[in-house]
Amino acid sequence: MTDIQAQATPAEPGFGDFVQLLKPRVMSLVVFTALVGLMVAPVHLYPVAGFSAILFIALGAGASGALNMWWDADIDAVMRRTRNRPVPSGRIQPCEALGLGVALSGISVVMLALATNLMAAGLLAFTIFFYAVVYSMWLKRLTPQNIVIGGAAGAFPPMIGWVAATGSMSLEACLMFALIFMWTPPHFWALALFMKEDYSNAGVPMLTVTHGRRATRVHVLVYTLLLVPFAMALGWMSIGGPVYIAAAAVLNVWFVVGAVRIWRRDEVQAEADKYAVEKAFFRFSLVYLFAHFSALLVEAVLRAQVYGV
Amino acid sequence: MSFKPDHEIYRRRFSRNLGVGLCLVAFVMLGFFLTVEKVTRGNPLDALQGKPYVAAPVAP
Incomplete structure (x- = not known):
């Protein structure tokens, strides 16, 4: 056997x-x-x-x-x-x-x-x-x-x-902190809008689950608007400059437009195009952050190479 | 005559051991170069040429 x-x-x-x-x-x-x-x-x-x-x-x-x-x-x-x-x-x-x-x-x-x-x-x-x-x-x-x-x-x-x-510590360091801190909510709430089953199944109290999707869309817009002054303020600090200000202006206008589009939509519209606007906003939010910090890096290189500071 | 190929478990174990070994070697090297840089105040080449790299004590 x-x-x-x-x-x-x-x-x-x-x-x-x-x-x-x-x-x-x-x-x-x-x-x-x-x-x-x-x-x-x-x-x-x-x-x-x-x-x-x-x-x-x-x-x-x-x-x-x-x-x-x-x-x-x-x-x-x-x-x-x-x-x-x-x-x-x-x-x-x-x-x-x-x-x-x-x-x-x-x-x-x-x-x-x-x-x-x-x-x-x-x-x-x-x-x-x-x-x-x-x-x-x-x-x-x-x-x-x-x-x-x-x-x-x-x-x-x-x-x-x-x-x-x-x-x-310095004001510049605090503003870099504030840029990422204020950017995080709209970034993740946009993700939560199109990953809805995941969070509710796991019992994580995401805003979409506890306060509804309309409230989440409002929150995305409000936090995006609150983010803008912090992002722009960096341009007038010692680490900012014209390149950063120009880049931040374009990026922030684009980001606010995206947030307004999310705010104006309802679930029927979002379901119809499979959350295309929310997904585009989420992808752009990654570019947004990367581009802001890249612009700061460009300013640092310019200061060292061109202005010799 | 042929040997049976190793079970996948050995491959994974080897990858883990190799990774940990390489991390340890990298860590030791980093510690060494960091020490050299700190002790020579960023001028290891000057130190190799016998130039003083430690600030002389202030005369009383």
């Missing part, structure tokens, strides 16, 4: 699974904005210290991503967009994600302190705490304003980059 036993393949994660745990797409935005914060600062770091600063800011963001995936594994398992992430799919055990997140948090904060200064490291530690504890564990499942407050975590990187270079 032969015994045949079905043996489940044990979870054996590859290196790529751990990389995925760090949310590399979010990390790329963090790297770019932190790099801009570092480059536009009036004080410059030595090359290896500058590279280390960017690397450990990115690693800190990755650590908070791993902690978020550990905590939100139950939500991720329900949502179509996230169910293939390493923890809900079973490739990585939750305790491994927690261990990696905690270890990388410690390494990134200590190394940023050694490479640059304590203030930058303190800000990075606060960012990780804010994203993992305040946003993921506390606000995300509690309030429809989760996106607004949680957006602060994504807004810190350029400020940390600036502080890493200068060792102090």
Whole structure:
């Protein structure tokens, strides 16, 4: 007699699974904005210290991503967009994600302190705490304003980059923070408008679920209008200039027009064209942020090359 | 005579070990270069040529 036993393949994660745990797409935005914060600062770091600063800011963001995936594994398992992430799919055990997140948090904060200064490291530690504890564990499942407050975590990187270079806080750093902070709500609410089943199935109190889709459209417009003064104000700071002002003017007019189009539509119109306007607004929001920070980088290069400042 | 190809599990395990190994090597190298840069105040070549790279103590 032969015994045949079905043996489940044990979870054996590859290196790529751990990389995925760090949310590399979010990390790329963090790297770019932190790099801009570092480059536009009036004080410059030595090359290896500058590279280390960017690397450990990115690693800190990755650590908070791993902690978020550990905590939100139950939500991720329900949502179509996230169910293939390493923890809900079973490739990585939750305790491994927690261990990696905690270890990388410690390494990134200590190394940023050694490479640059304590203030930058303190800000990075606060960012990780804010994203993992305040946003993921506390606000995300509690309030429809989760996106607004949680957006602060994504807004810190350029400020940390600036502080890493200068060792102090400034109005410019605060405005770069405000640009990302005010940009996050319209960006995510546009996503929530066309990913509606996902959030409601997971029980996440997104504005679309708690206050309805009409209210979400109004919120997208209001937050977009509130974003404009912060985006434009950067142009008149020491890190701004004519290139930034011209780019910001065009981008903000376009962004407001997109928000007005979202506001004027109802669900019947949106369903008819499969949320084409909302999807276009969401895609443009990525371009919007990237272009603003690129313009700041261009201004920094111009100041160094042309004006010799 | 042919050997059975490795189970996929070994390939994944190898990729993980290789990745961790490379990360550790990169981390050690970064620590080294960061130290050199800090100690030489951004001028490692000057330091190699024997030029003083540490500020002389102020005379009392």
